[in-house]
Amino acid sequence: MKRKPNRLPTFLRYNVVSIVATSVDFVVLIGLTEIAHLWYLFSAYEGALAGGITGFILERNWVFKRKEVKLTTQSTKYLLIWIVSIVLNTGGLYLMVELSGYQYIISKIIVSVLVGVGFNYLMHKYYIFK
Numbered sequence: 001m002k003r004k005p006n007r008l009p010t011f012l013r014y015n016v017v018s019i020v021a022t023s024v025d026f027v028v029l030i031g032l033t034e035i036a037h038l039w040y041l042f043s044a045y046e047g048a049l050a051g052g053i054t055g056f057i058l059e060r061n062w063v064f065k066r067k068e069v070k071l072t073t074q075s076t077k078y079l080l081i082w083i084v085s086i087v088l089n090t091g092g093l094y095l096m097v098e099l100s101g102y103q104y105i106i107s108k109i110i111v112s113v114l115v116g117v118g119f120n121y122l123m124h125k126y127y128i129f130k
Helices: 008-035 040-063 071-099 104-128
Strands: none
Touching: 008 040, 008 104, 040 071, 040 104, 071 104
């Protein structure tokens, strides 16, 4: 009888990378907003860019270990998913801040968790790095 592979280590590694990439995202967001006094949505976009690059490199090489697939194929798929993720994250952030009145950092945390678990993980595992 064939054993089903244990997916828990992959999920745990993905979460470690998510924490690292999200940390990069938040450092850029807060730095650009609070120190450089840039608009929070521009800062959120720049943070997502920095976090996305960090995430792709770590996921490809450590989480999913799928280096045998062409870099161009994976990076193109990643770019498509990343664009949708940025739209979901910045749109959700805008709605929470402007319509609900929540502070931008709290809003970013809530939206990041929802998009990260409900969209990013599934797309990365079953579309980009399958």
